[in-house]
Each structure stands twice: as structure tokens, then as C-alpha cells.
Amino acid sequence: MEKAKLYKRAVALAIDLLAMVVLSWIVVFGMSFLTAPFVGSESAFGQFMLKSMNILILLVSVLFQFLYFGYFWSRPHGQSVGMKLMAINVTREDGAKLGFMRAGLRGSVGYWISGLVFFLGFIWAIFDKNGEAWHDKIFDTRVFEHPYDPYGSLNYPAPRPPTDAGPGMN
Secondary structure (H helix, E strand, O other): OOOOOOOHHHHHHHHHHHHHHHHHHHHHHHHHHHHHHOOOOOOHHHHHHHHHHHHHHHHHHHHHHHHHHHHHHHHOOOHHHHHHHOOOEEOOOOOOOOHHHHHHHHHHHHHHHHHOOOOOOHHHHHHHOOOOOOHHHHHHHHEEEEOOOOOOOOOOOOOOOOOOOOOOOO
């Protein structure tokens, strides 16, 4: 298998981050109704509730990132939404699919580590002989070009031209 080009990986990540931001906004908007009664409150309880909800929103965002990548990358094709659009997939180094825990940790903790200091972990892939970022090295993964499947892996038979013009057509 051919390793994925870095620009495809970057575009796929941008698409995934955009999808997560939109979905997170929806969740945060829903949760904001819980904090509305305490906005502008100067009571100790009101301030406590606002801080607690902010922490809860942060935890939900972190959990959402873990679940998003954990779910998509542990599926049979190892593709998130962005990876599917860019025709790339992530597997273990030996070609096996990722388990849910490894996939979720790679997409959350691994990405945080790679982006921690000026995104050096992502930039590392440019100079690495195998094109691996830090999260790939930590979680023993590779990103490959995914063979294009025009039928979306639904195993439909290939279309065939009609053998006749049909009834009443001469």
C-alpha cells in the first residue's frame, strides 16, 4: 500500500475538525440552557455553577473527540469523514484495523501531543522517512492511500450495458 500524501492527511484532519466543531457547537448550545439562569449571578452558588458547567463543556468536548475518532477509525475501513473524502485510511503498522481504544486515544491524546509545541508532532511527518507524525509513532499506526471504491463498499455488482432495447423498442 502507498502511504498517504501529507496534504491529504492535512485536508482530512481539517474536515474532521470542522465536523467536530459544528457538532460541538450544537452540544454546547444545548448545554448553555443549563447555565443561562446563572449568567450575571454574583452569588457563590451561581459562580460555582457557571465554572462547573464550563468544566463539563470542556470534558464533553474532549470525550466527543475521543468518541469521534474511536468510532470512525475502528470501523472496518479505518476512515473518518475527512479521510473518506480524501481516500485515505489509518491502520496499525502491520495492516490490522485499529481497536476502539487505540483509535480514540490516537485521535485525542495523540493529536494533543503532536500539536502541543507549535504542531511539531505534525510537522515531523514531513521529515520522517516513513511520513509518520508523533501520534503515528506513539500508537503504532500508518496512514495509507485507500483504494477508490465507486460503490462505497456495498459490494454491488458492476453495471452491465443492456442486452436489448426492451419491449416495444426496435
